Amino acid sequence: MGGMSNPEPDQRRTEIFHAVWRVIAENGMGAVSMRNVATAAGVSVGRIQYWFRSKDELLQASLEAMLSSAERLHDDSTRGADDRAVLWELVAHPIPRAETARAGVSVFHQYVAAGVHHPALARLLAEAKDGEEAEAARLLAGIAPNLPDPRSSARGLMATADGLSMRVLIGGLSAAEAERTLREHLDRLLT
Amino acid sequence: MGGMSNPEPDQRRTEIFHAVWRVIAENGMGAVSMRNVATAAGVSVGRIQYWFRSKDELLQASLEAMLSSAERLHDDSTRGADDRAVLWELVAHPIPRAETARAGVSVFHQYVAAGVHHPALARLLAEAKDGEEAEAARLLAGIAPNLPDPRSSARGLMATADGLSMRVLIGGLSAAEAERTLREHLDRLLT
DNA sequence: CCCGGTTCAATACGATCGTATTGAGATGGG
DNA sequence: CCCATCTCAATACGATCGTATTGAACCGGG
Secondary structure: OOOOOOOOOOHHHHHHHHHHHHHHHHOOOHHHHHHHHHHHOOHHHHHHHHHHHOOHHHHHHHHHHHHHHHHHHHHHHHHOOHHHHHHHHHHHHHOOOOOHHHHHHHHHHHHHHHHHHHHHHHHHHHHHHHHHHHHHHHHHHOOOOOOOOOOHHHHHHHHHHHHHHHHHHOOOHHHHHHHHHHHHHHHHOOO | OOOOOOOOHHHHHHHHHHHHHHHHHHHOOHHOOHHHHHHHHHHOHHHHHHHOOOHHHHHHHHHHHHHHHHHHHHHHHHHHHHHHHHHHHHHOOOOOOOOOHHHHHHHHHHHHHHHOOOOHHHHHHHHHHHHHHHHHHHHHHHHHOOOOOOHHHHHHHHHHHHHHHHHHHHHOOOHHHHHHHHHHHHHHHHH
């Protein structure tokens, strides 16, 4: 038969994912178009069309990539750190403490808004949040074994972080204040 | 001089606001176009263009109308109710317990996502949230006078509600579970 | 009666959208 | 060498977008 397939198709797709995220971070989900993504990636529209059948598949794959990348990040941070620190990183990560973090957090919120009217995206987001919640509950149960309902506590903790994250994103609340409020919540939980 | 202006210009604008909200609730912020709004309102595009100079002004005015309407709603619910009930309504209202409430909540989240890259919208949202927070802190201080930092407690409480609201919107968490988690948070605060 | 202002409806324009189509270069197996 | 296949770039098409323009209906005051 003919030629071989490229040995690194994932590389091609990943470059495009980065461009999607950058477009979303800089100008919101409404600015995501084949042409804008192509320009941001420095490639042609045809290339994106070759690697993704449609804009919808591109968006969905970008979210999957983002979620699994975040999960991998967390798993890495787990090695050799104590559970309290790991838990804190897990629940505090929606709060954009650095300017670079703000980009990622805002991208997440854009996907959430899109997911409200897009079941496939919503499902990915719901499962990711559920996984985070389970992991937080597991850590919480290890740290405070006498907690009556770690799952519910984890749920409240993560919801608090997400709500604070939203406040920081729309302004009027600093990341430092948000972090302090979240810390108070966690401390109250652990005493 | 010539003719008089219509005695009810607010009525015209309000009808259009309703159409904007319906379009956002049903199909998301991305579906908001002059033509879609006109169709939803059963009027011509020209009419919308007459009452609003641009799509941007329409969106901004729609958000202002929604926020002040919500504020008026809350003020009305304040009459003759005890503070605990008023506080609960204030803080639990982001959780879409009925299907009709889901529409309003999802519209709010669409505006939040839009606000991330739209300073004028963000400012309106931030001020509204700040006002809610102040009101919740006031009620909280009245109910539990020994609370060390009512403002911070109110902040955490409302953030929890917003985060839970997000979870319910993207699915995988029922409104009842969200309400229970929020109630636990409030109870822990008041004991 | 008509005239100027209000309130639209209709239409037109250029930009941008998603995507289908087409063909060119590159590459490795037969 | 050559041809099939992979990988893209270029382009075209119809739809939809925001908005500017134009004029018609209506109506109260002079």
